[in-house]
Amino acid sequence: MNAAARHRIPAAVRLLLLAVLLSTAPPLSAQTSQRQPAPRNALVYFHYPLDGLRVPERFTVRIGLKEMGVAPAGVDKPGTGHHHLLIDTDPGPPDQPIPSDYNNIHLGNGQTEVVVTLPKGTHTLQLLLGDHTHTPHRPPVMSQKITVYVR
Known part of the structure; x- marks a missing residue:
């Protein structure tokens, strides 16, 4: 052998x-379970569109953030995160990474706006900040859910 x-x-x-x-x-x-902490007064919100607005099929979502900074996915820097746009869906478990699919749009390069195309009809939009691993902060930094009407 x-x-x-x-x-x-x-x-x-x-x-x-x-x-x-x-x-x-x-x-x-x-x-x-080692989620990144977020200040209690952190706020993510829509600059555009606003709740109840009628929009064309293709439009730009513009995002605002207070009391935190924006950093690309993969960058582990305290007090920062990157945006996720949730379309016609609810947030998942807060201790799990945000999925990446048609309903969960990742803005992993640190973008603060994104062009979306939606079919005619009623749609809901919500913003959720994720840390360097795409996991929501503790507590989650998310916007109110808004409704838009695509004409």
Whole structure:
């Protein structure tokens, strides 16, 4: 038997080692519970559109933020975050990263405005600030939900 063959670990043993390593890792809830703090007076809000406004199918959402700064996703700097635009959906669990899909638009480069295109009809919009890992702060910094009417 050569040296390489003697040092190979059988597949069953590798799986057992992996199971042991995973069972000793902190649970996902513990990993995500270290949410970034936010000042209680932090506020994210819509400059445009405002609640109840009629808008064209393609329009620009402009975002304001008070008592915190904006930093791109991945930048871990206290007192900062980046914007997420929630369209026709509610925020998810506050201790979990914000999903990225049609209804949860990430402005991960630190943008404070975004052009959106929505079909005709009634839509809800809400802003939610996320930290460097896309997780809401503690407490969450989110706007009121507004309604827009696409004509």
